[in-house]
Amino acid sequence: xxxxxxxxxxxxxxxxxxxxxxxxxxxxxxxxxxxxxxxxxxxxxxxxxxxxxxxxxxxxxxxxxxxxxxxxxxxxxxxxxxxxxxxxxxxxxxxxxxxxxxxxxxxxxxxxxxxxxxxxx
Numbered sequence: 736x737x738x739x740x741x742x743x744x745x746x747x748x749x750x751x752x753x754x755x756x757x758x759x760x761x762x763x764x765x766x767x768x769x770x771x772x773x774x775x776x777x778x779x780x781x782x783x784x785x786x787x788x789x790x791x792x793x794x795x796x797x798x799x800x801x802x803x804x805x806x807x808x809x810x811x812x813x814x815x816x817x818x819x820x821x822x823x824x825x826x827x828x829x830x831x832x833x834x835x836x837x838x839x840x841x842x843x844x845x846x847x848x849x850x851x852x853x854x855x856x
Contacts, residue, residue, distance in 0.1 A: 775813050 763772055776787045831837055847853050 773809060775809075775816070 763774060844853075
């Protein structure tokens with residue numbers, strides 16, 4: 736068994752403090768080319784989304800299908816899922832900002848700045 740780990744997809748403009756998710760989200764990757772379903776873990780990190788396929792079975796060489804081809808196909812699928820999750824996160828944050836859901840947080844931060852309760856890092 737092998738493991739595929741995809742580098743993080745950055746979530747631009749999302750402060751690390753807003754990341755609350757601790758446990759990876761399991762997702763299913765259906766690969767019609769190899770007629771297999773794989774479970775991947777996708778989790779939110781302070782800088783973006785991170786994906787991992789922990790148990791990739793060994794693939795015997797037959798009919799031109801190699802393990803490398805499988806790994807590349809799974810990595811591509813996982814990368815697309817990570818990009819979609821990142822885009823959905825960005826869209827949700829934008830909608831929340833437009834709806835005023837973060838106004839109280841903004842006001843609290845401005846109050847802390849004016850009161851001198853914040854220091855530069």
